[in-house]
Amino acid sequence: MNIAYWIVAGLLALFYFYAGTMKVIRSPDQLRPMMAWVDRMPLPVVRALGTVEILGATGLILPPLTGIAPWLASAAAIGFLLLQLGAVAVHLTGDDRRITLNLGLLTTAAATIWLATGL
Template sequence: MQVAYWIVAALLALFYVYAGGKKVLQGQEELRPMMAWVDQVPMPFVKAIGVLEVLGALGLVLPPLTGIAVALAVAAAVGLALVQVGGLALHLSRGEARVTGLNVVLLVLAAVTAWLATVWL
C-alpha cells in the first residue's frame, strides 16, 4: 500500500505544485488561455486556491516522508478532493460540463490517496 500511495501522491503533488504555482505566480492575462474561469473569480481568490494547492501537494509528501504528523497526509488529500469539488461546481455553473473530466480524475485520485494514506495512521 505504501508503494501505491507514493506513486499516486507523487503524481498528484507534481500536478498541484505546477497548477498551484501557476495560479500564485502568474497574472490573470497569463492564466486566461488555460483557465477561462479566472475572469469570473477575483484574483485574490485564484491566488488563494493556488496557495492551497501547493500546500496540499506539500502535505501529501512531507508528513509521510518525515514521519511527523502523518495524519496531515490524509487531511491534505481530503482538502485537494474538496478543491476539485469546487472546481466541478464552478465548471458546471458555467455550463462547461465537457471540461470536467480532469476534475473528476483528480477528485478520484485524491480520494484514493486519502484512503491509501491511512496506512500511516
C-alpha cells in the same frame, strides 16, 4: 501499499504544485487559456487557491516522509477532494463544462485518502 501511496500521492502533489505555482505567479491573461473560469474569480481568490494547492501538495509529501504528523497527508488529500468538488461546481455553473480533469483529480484524491490510511 506504501509504494502505491508514493506513486499516486507523488503524481497528485506534482500536479497541484505546478497548478498552484501557475496561479500564484501568472497574470490572469496568462492563465485564461488554461483556466476559463479565471475571469469569474477575483485575482486574490485565484492567488489564495494557488497557495492552498501548494500547501496541500507539500502536505501530501512532507508528513509521511518525515514521520511527523503523518495524518496530515490524509487531511491534505481530503482537502483536494473537497477542492475538486468545488471546481466541478464552478465549471458546471459557468460556460466551461469540461470536468473530465476534475473528476480524474477527484478520483485520484479519493485513492490517496484510501492509500494514506495504510501508512
